Amino acid sequence: MDASRMLEIAHRHVQAEAEGNLEATLATLVAEPEYTFYPAARRFRGMACARRFYSQFFAQVQPCIENYALLGEWAGGPGVIQEVTLWLREPVGGRREHRILAILTFDADGMTGERLYASDALLRFFAGPLWDELEEL
Numbered sequence: 001m002d003a004s005r006m007l008e009i010a011h012r013h014v015q016a017e018a019e020g021n022l023e024a025t026l027a028t029l030v031a032e033p034e035y036t037f038y039p040a041a042r043r044f045r046g047m048a049c050a051r052r053f054y055s056q057f058f059a060q061v062q063p064c065i066e067n068y069a070l071l072g073e074w075a076g077g078p079g080v081i082q083e084v085t086l087w088l089r090e091p092v093g094g095r096r097e098h099r100i101l102a103i104l105t106f107d108a109d110g111m112t113g114e115r116l117y118a119s120d121a122l123l124r125f126f127a128g129p130l131w132d133e134l135e136e137l
Contacts, residue, residue: 001106003075009111010073010080010104020058026050033113034105037123042134049130050113056128064088066095080104086122098122 009028016024026047033050036043044053071083084100101117116123124131 001108001110006080006104006106006111007073007075009106010075010082013104013111014082017054017057020062022051022054022058025054028111030107030110030112033111035113036115036137037127037134038115038117040120040123041137042123042131043137044130044134049133052130053127056130057126060128061088061126079106088125 013025013028016028029047029050032046034043034045035050035053044050066087066089068084068086071085072081073083074081080103082100082102082104084102086098086100087095088098089095098118100122103115103117105112105115116126118126127134
């Protein structure tokens with residue numbers, strides 16, 4: 001898949017996430033996506049897990065997102081790399097800044113998943129109850 005097509009799909013995916021649109025987000029993925037979390041070295045595979053992950057994300061995480069900024073984006077080889085700053089409202093007040101490096105992976109059929117690099121605390125928050133079921137690498 002060429003870089004312009006990967007960017008088109010990546011942008012649709014990010015837009016669907018920002019809108020909290022579960023079905024549109026999942027529609028950007030291949031039938032059996034894989035999400036890997038680093039440095040925690042954990043992953044999940046499959047559309048059922050992706051649905052659970054994004055359902056949790058939209059219900060619990062998205063309401064806490066105050067803002068985000070795309071700092072850089074690169075496309076080539078097998079994916080799109082996005083460097084993002086995310087500001088989350090803290091439950092006890094205030095806000096916290098998080099840095100994320102997301103590698104959106106692709107094959108000829110579409111977006112195969114993501115490799116997310118962020119703090120363990122942020123990744124645990126993203127995954128919610130699914131965290132304890134993630135496969136260790």
